[in-house]
Amino acid sequence: MKNRLKVLRAERGWSQWELAELLGVSRQTVNAIENGRYDPSLPLAFAIGKTFGQAIEAIFTPDDAA
Amino acid sequence: MEEPSERTLLWRQFKKRFNPWDALNAFLFTGSWFLARHLVAMPNLSHTVRAAVAFLPLPFLAWVFWKEWRKADRMDELERQIMHRASHLALLVTIGMLLTLGLFERGVGVNLSEFGFAEIWFLPWLFQMVIFVITFKRLEQPSA
Numbered sequence: 001m002k003n004r005l006k007v008l009r010a011e012r013g014w015s016q017w018e019l020a021e022l023l024g025v026s027r028q029t030v031n032a033i034e035n036g037r038y039d040p041s042l043p044l045a046f047a048i049g050k051t052f053g054q055a056i057e058a059i060f061t062p063d064d065a066a
Numbered sequence: 067m068e069e070p071s072e073r074t075l076l077w078r079q080f081k082k083r084f085n086p087w088d089a090l091n092a093f094l095f096t097g098s099w100f101l102a103r104h105l106v107a108m109p110n111l112s113h114t115v116r117a118a119v120a121f122l123p124l125p126f127l128a129w130v131f132w133k134e135w136r137k138a139d140r141m142d143e144l145e146r147q148i149m150h151r152a153s154h155l156a157l158l159v160t161i162g163m164l165l166t167l168g169l170f171e172r173g174v175g176v177n178l179s180e181f182g183f184a185e186i187w188f189l190p191w192l193f194q195m196v197i198f199v200i201t202f203k204r205l206e207q208p209s210a
Contacts, residue, residue, distance in 0.1 A: 021078070025142040032144055032205040041143050 002061045006034045008052045023047050088133060095126035103184065148201045156194035163189065 009019050009030075016034070020027040025044065032038035033048075040048065049056045102122040105111065111119075141149065163186075170176040 026145060028202060028205060029142050029144040035205070037205045038144055044143060 001039045001063060002036065003033060004059050005030070005048065008054070008059065009034075012052075019051070022051055085133075091126055091129050091133075095123055095130065098123040098126055144205070148198055148205075151201060152194045152198040155197050156190050159193045159197075160190040 005019075009016070014022075016027045016030045020030045023030070023044065024047075029038065029040075029044075033040055045056050045060060049059060052059065099122075102119050105119045105122075106116045108116070138146065138149075167178060167181070171178045
């Protein structure tokens with residue numbers, strides 16, 4: 001799954017630590033999601049969407065999407 | 067409200083993971099194990115006393131059990147997933163080790179009489195920690 005987390009975070013000038021704090025997860029989790037190493041659970045994906053004020057599908061895209 | 071600095075956030079994350087009581091308990095557990103190991107080998111102590119001494123490290127291990135139980139609730143989803151994977155793989159590695167040692171003892175005639183439970187009890191724990199750290203470090207790398 002691809003995502004725009006890194007871009008959205010950079011736009012707001014947040015560090016991975018800050019975003020992790022906002023989401024209530026570890027910095028490693030944020031890093032792993034940004035690197036495409038880990039796909040978050042649905043609750044975490046919703047929390048990410050809420051944090052950035054965007055829908056989940058605006059942040060996450062399936063690999064096979066055109 | 068002022069936004070916390072990166073250093074503050076780093077400290078908060080560190081505090082979430084590190085507890086001085088855990089460090090003290092780890093020290094006491096290790097100390098009690100070495101003490102028990104020494105005492106149970108003393109021939110001048112009675113059998114009953116030596117049997118009782120063998121239980122010496124268990125209260126400290128019970129503390130670890132309690133803390134791990136509570137920590138599992140506080141782990142985030144990735145940490146929980148990695149810990150689950152590490153436990154599963156550590157179990158398999160332990161089975162592989164015991165199985166091979168058993169076959170060595172039986173078939174190749176390797177004398178393992180000096181290599182008992184007292185020497186290998188911590189290995190599953192060690193395997194789990196090593197696999198946990200490797201997996202976590204691997205996640206730090208960008209995917210191909």
